[in-house]
Structures are given as C-alpha cells and as structure tokens.
Amino acid sequence: MKIVVIGCTHAGTAAVVNIKENYPDSEVVIYEKNNNVSFLSCGIALNVGKVIDTTEKLFYSSPEALNSLGAQTKMQHEVLNIDFKNKKLSVKDLLTNEVFEDNYDKLVLTLGSWPIVPKFEGGTLDNIVLCKNYNHALNIIEKSKYAKNVVVIGAGYIGVELAEAFKMQGKNTTLIDAENRIMAKYLDKEFTDIAETEFKNKGVNIVLGQKVQKFEGTNTVEKVITDKGEYNADLVVLCIGFTPNTKLVQGKLETLPNGAIIIDEYMRTSEEDVFAAGDCCVVKYNPAKDTRYIPLA
Structure with a gap:
C-alpha cells in the first residue's frame, strides 16, 4: 500500500x-x-x-x-x-x-x-512580520535586536506570549486587539482581568477595543494607526489569526x-x-x- x-x-x-x-x-x-x-x-x-x-x-x-x-x-x-x-x-x-x-x-x-494578513495601508513597509515558521522566527529575532518599540497585533495565545517575551528583552511593548479583553476566545473575564493586570504591572501597554487602520513610515514601519490612537513602532508582529x-x-x-x-x-x-x-x-x-x-x- x-x-x-x-x-x-x-x-x-x-x-x-x-x-x-x-x-x-x-x-x-x-x-x-x-x-x-x-x-x-x-x-x-x-x-x-x-x-x-x-x-x-x-x-x-x-x-x-x-x-x-x-x-x-x-x-x-x-x-x-x-x-x-x-x-x-x-x-x-x-x-x-x-x-x-x-x-x-x-x-x-x-x-x-x-497567518491572516489583512490588506492594511502601509502593510508592505519593512519590519512588519509574521510569526508562524522557522524563517519567521529567525526574522523576528534578528529584527528585534535593533527595535526599541515593538507592537504586537492580536492578543490571542501567540500575541500575549510574544508581548511577554519582548518585554523580557527590555522592549517598549504594545499589545493591540480589537476585542475588549486579551485572550477573549479562550478565557473568561475573571481570568483575563488577572492577566491584563499582570501585563500592565510589568510595563506592557495593553490597547484593547481598537482596530488597526494602517501603518506609517518611510521605508520601515514607524507608527501603527488604529481607529482611536497611534503607537510608535520599529517592529510590528501580526498575530491576527x-x-x-x-x-x-x-x-x-x-x-x-x-x-x-x-x-x-x-x-x-x-x-x-x-x-x-x-x-x-x-x-x-x-x-x-x-x-x-x-x-x-
């Protein structure tokens, strides 16, 4: 056979x-x-x-x-x-x-x-990366060496773990999600409240209930623009789903x-x-x- x-x-x-x-x-x-x-x-x-x-x-x-x-x-x-x-x-x-x-x-x-990659304006700028395979991993680690402000888009399992990892490496870390809670699909509010408090206490900027609209920069990404604000970024990781x-x-x-x-x-x-x-x-x-x-x- x-x-x-x-x-x-x-x-x-x-x-x-x-x-x-x-x-x-x-x-x-x-x-x-x-x-x-x-x-x-x-x-x-x-x-x-x-x-x-x-x-x-x-x-x-x-x-x-x-x-x-x-x-x-x-x-x-x-x-x-x-x-x-x-x-x-x-x-x-x-x-x-x-x-x-x-x-x-x-x-x-x-x-x-x-990975799901919506067609954002400015989505082809350098340093907007995915997190899925071996080459992605090498790319993230190499680019993060020179990044000061890291924005992770998507607060599911992968996004929250990356946000923790970047903060451990001393990066100014922002975690953005359109939902009003992190890990909203996986955990009840009583648990995500605890996790969000822990992230904030560690210095991670949690941005919830905001949808990413576009990215700005010359050749490399410099800002993430949402429907309610804007955030500095040298490196953006898409973890949308x-x-x-x-x-x-x-x-x-x-x-x-x-x-x-x-x-x-x-x-x-x-x-x-x-x-x-x-x-x-x-x-x-x-x-x-x-x-x-x-x-x-």
Whole structure:
C-alpha cells in the first residue's frame, strides 16, 4: 500500500511516525514545500525571550529521522494538483523546476494553516512580520535586536506570549486587539482581568477595543494607526489569526466556508481514501458536541 503525505510539520510528522509503526510494510512518500519538518512554532516566543537559546532547538524531527523509519522524504517539493478520481498527483521539484506525476493508494492531507494578513495601508513597509515558521522566527529575532518599540497585533495565545517575551528583552511593548479583553476566545473575564493586570504591572501597554487602520513610515514601519490612537513602532508582529492552507483542494473536497476541510471521527474527508489532519481541517469539539476550526500548533 502506498501512502502519500502532503505537508510535514506536526500532523504530517505524527502521521508518518504512526503509519510506519502500525503498517511497517507500507510505502510512505512525503511531499514538503519547505526545507525543514517538525518546527515547533508554539515555541517562537520562548526563543524570542531567550528561554530557549537557539531556534534550532525548536525542531523535534528531521527529514533524515523520517527516512530512517522507511519513509521517502521529498523536501522542497510542491504538490500542484490532485486528481482524486484517478488517485494521481502533479508535483513540482522547487530546486530543479521539474514537474512530474505520482500516485497513491491512501492520501493524507496535512496542509497546515497560514497567518491572516489583512490588506492594511502601509502593510508592505519593512519590519512588519509574521510569526508562524522557522524563517519567521529567525526574522523576528534578528529584527528585534535593533527595535526599541515593538507592537504586537492580536492578543490571542501567540500575541500575549510574544508581548511577554519582548518585554523580557527590555522592549517598549504594545499589545493591540480589537476585542475588549486579551485572550477573549479562550478565557473568561475573571481570568483575563488577572492577566491584563499582570501585563500592565510589568510595563506592557495593553490597547484593547481598537482596530488597526494602517501603518506609517518611510521605508520601515514607524507608527501603527488604529481607529482611536497611534503607537510608535520599529517592529510590528501580526498575530491576527490563521486560515487553513487549503487552496490545493478548493472546490474538490467538502469544507467550511473558510476552507477548513470537513472530516469525520476517523479523519476521513469527503473523498474515499483521503484523510486530513491538523490546521487544515476541522476538529470534533467534544465539550459542545459540534465541529469547529481550532488551529493550534
């Protein structure tokens, strides 16, 4: 049986390890667009705050480790198209630009997610960065060396952790969110009140109930303008949220309106022999007995 896995960060890595453990005779082929696997993006803030001293420590596997399990790990290969009816893939080698065809018996989609980036005026200025992958982590750490005023936009899990990390590094840190509370989707007010007080006591500027309108600067960002104020910034990190990275299967599989692939309790998609896991798909949310999109590292 030939199993193809598309994407290999967390869900992909876990899928490969478990497939080879439970079906050691299966042929497993991995296609990964980037040049690394298994990067713990949830640890970027720890790296920024110097709790973890090197970014490389945020990897827990490697192409070599997966190959040692018997998988064929094809890095910097992008899947361009999937023919679900005939179980065929069109793949591009990003190093040679060669395009070739492959086939599968079972397909595992672990396509992940990507940060939401609204089209702000001034959004193309330098030092406005994302926080998702290895290269983003290196970029944030390098740029923060020279930044005095850091603005983090979005006060979810990632935003509050980054705000803490930047403050630990002695930066003038501002945390902005359109909601009236930090971590409003995750914690009740009695808990976020405590967290907000702690941030303020540590010197973090908490700006709530304000929507970012635009960025100002010559070549590099200098100010963040909201609907109620303006804030100095040498570095801006966008932590607004995530969207499923599912353009590859758009219109081919059943999805939520936001593109998250719908799966059943066995992680099966609407196409036979095609499975999905991780940030590209929904989860069964047991407390409410419903289906939701909850992207988490």
